[in-house]
Amino acid sequence: MNESTAAGIRTVSHDLPVSPEFETFMAGGWAATPLPGDIRLPVAGLAAARRARLSARFPGERLIVPAGELRVRSNDCDHRFRPHSAYAWLTGLTGEDQTGHVLVLEPDGPHGHEAVLYVRPRSLRTGTEFYRDRRYGEFWVGRRPDLAEAERMTGIRCVHLDDLGVLPPGRDASQDADLASVLSELRLVKDAWEVGQLQLAVDHTAAGFEDVVRALPRALDHPRGERWIEGVFALRARAEGNGTGYETIAASGAHACVLHWIRNDGPLDPRELLLLDAGVETDTLYTSDITRTLPLSGRFSSVQRQVYELVLAAQEAGIAALKPGASFRDFHRAGMRVIAEGLAEWGILKSPEGDDHRRYTLCSSGHMLGLDVHDCAQARAEAYLDGVLEEGQVLTVEPGLYLQPDDETLPPELRGIGVRIEDDLVITAEGARLMSGALPRTPDAIEAWMGELTER
Numbered sequence: 001m002n003e004s005t006a007a008g009i010r011t012v013s014h015d016l017p018v019s020p021e022f023e024t025f026m027a028g029g030w031a032a033t034p035l036p037g038d039i040r041l042p043v044a045g046l047a048a049a050r051r052a053r054l055s056a057r058f059p060g061e062r063l064i065v066p067a068g069e070l071r072v073r074s075n076d077c078d079h080r081f082r083p084h085s086a087y088a089w090l091t092g093l094t095g096e097d098q099t100g101h102v103l104v105l106e107p108d109g110p111h112g113h114e115a116v117l118y119v120r121p122r123s124l125r126t127g128t129e130f131y132r133d134r135r136y137g138e139f140w141v142g143r144r145p146d147l148a149e150a151e152r153m154t155g156i157r158c159v160h161l162d163d164l165g166v167l168p169p170g171r172d173a174s175q176d177a178d179l180a181s182v183l184s185e186l187r188l189v190k191d192a193w194e195v196g197q198l199q200l201a202v203d204h205t206a207a208g209f210e211d212v213v214r215a216l217p218r219a220l221d222h223p224r225g226e227r228w229i230e231g232v233f234a235l236r237a238r239a240e241g242n243g244t245g246y247e248t249i250a251a252s253g254a255h256a257c258v259l260h261w262i263r264n265d266g267p268l269d270p271r272e273l274l275l276l277d278a279g280v281e282t283d284t285l286y287t288s289d290i291t292r293t294l295p296l297s298g299r300f301s302s303v304q305r306q307v308y309e310l311v312l313a314a315q316e317a318g319i320a321a322l323k324p325g326a327s328f329r330d331f332h333r334a335g336m337r338v339i340a341e342g343l344a345e346w347g348i349l350k351s352p353e354g355d356d357h358r359r360y361t362l363c364s365s366g367h368m369l370g371l372d373v374h375d376c377a378q379a380r381a382e383a384y385l386d387g388v389l390e391e392g393q394v395l396t397v398e399p400g401l402y403l404q405p406d407d408e409t410l411p412p413e414l415r416g417i418g419v420r421i422e423d424d425l426v427i428t429a430e431g432a433r434l435m436s437g438a439l440p441r442t443p444d445a446i447e448a449w450m451g452e453l454t455e456r
Helices: 020-026 044-057 085-091 147-154 177-186 192-221 225-240 253-257 302-320 330-345 443-455
Strands: 002-006 009-013 063-066 072-074 102-108 112-119 157-160 249-252 273-278 290-295 394-397 400-403 417-420 423-427 432-434
Touching (some): 044 085, 044 102, 044 112, 044 147, 063 085, 112 147, 147 157, 192 273, 192 290, 192 394, 225 249, 225 273, 253 273, 253 400, 253 417, 273 417, 290 302, 290 443, 302 330, 302 400, 302 443
Parallel strands (some): 112 157
Antiparallel strands (some): 063 102, 249 273, 273 290, 394 423, 423 432
């Protein structure tokens, strides 16, 4: 048993020591295994153009964009690694093998930059890393490109990570707020390739929702049916992409009134609703974000339909407000106006004026979508939340009503009902295109869809 200390943390390796003779034996007899064929990333050219746009915003300054480091989950087991979204956007590299890598834009003259990518290349077979290192060894975690292969993939000059050393002063995306904001703002408008990746994520997510409906009979029989639903969707996400874009919310009954219910440990009751908020993340790390609220019996009760139809009307009003030049907040205001008027008609609010409706809605009605589920979150308010919509932006519209089970301002029949309807849309020259239209939204269409899937 060997002991080592890193960053003040004592770690213990249970690997047996190896003899010099074994090291010599392991160093020889390996065939050459270069990566085959054309390995250039399809997005390499787009990534170069993105770096040029970033370069123009910071003339003469060194820019540092790390991929990020592994995080320990427990002892010597790490969380699955996903590179930082800005790093992925600027390089096109999205794999788990990007751990610790750093993109540096070095000033090249008064205006431009040279991109240099510091990477940990493939383990040499002359040392012990390739079979001894549990974090980076090829026999433990798989093959990485060598330096030449990484350059062919990205079109970026690649240097061994060991040569990074201590960089001269520069802006670090993980520490510099201005650089982080610019990186977010540059990603607000998606190019055609990105919209295509997002549509792929949406399509896979729609398939995952169909999987869930087909699985409902078994989930209803399980004491933790919510978790069965989570697992069914996760299978589709891992089979078709990188995994889920965020922790799946599978909330039945009153759990749907908890905005980020991810415990998913409850049973399913056929008398109640299931709020499923889930998204597949593609291998290129673009994610969908869709929510449907489904009657677990296959049919809405009259009260459930009443709540659902109000939320749907709010979503329709929000979608109708989407167009280039509109304020980003317009769709939320339009939806909340419908909610407030509906609650006043029900007698829950004395008046639709004011903000008392927020007791039952709790949060905003949508957000930008892209490499992150809540995309471009570091953008300045004037460029995003207080800005205007532009053609090519992708966002969600997701009004909801969360009628808490212990809320005595509500009639008893409404308590414990949570409904959210969330769809993904891309802003077009004419307005907005519904990307997630393959999934039904009206109560009648949902009941028919569920009936067809569970009968097969």
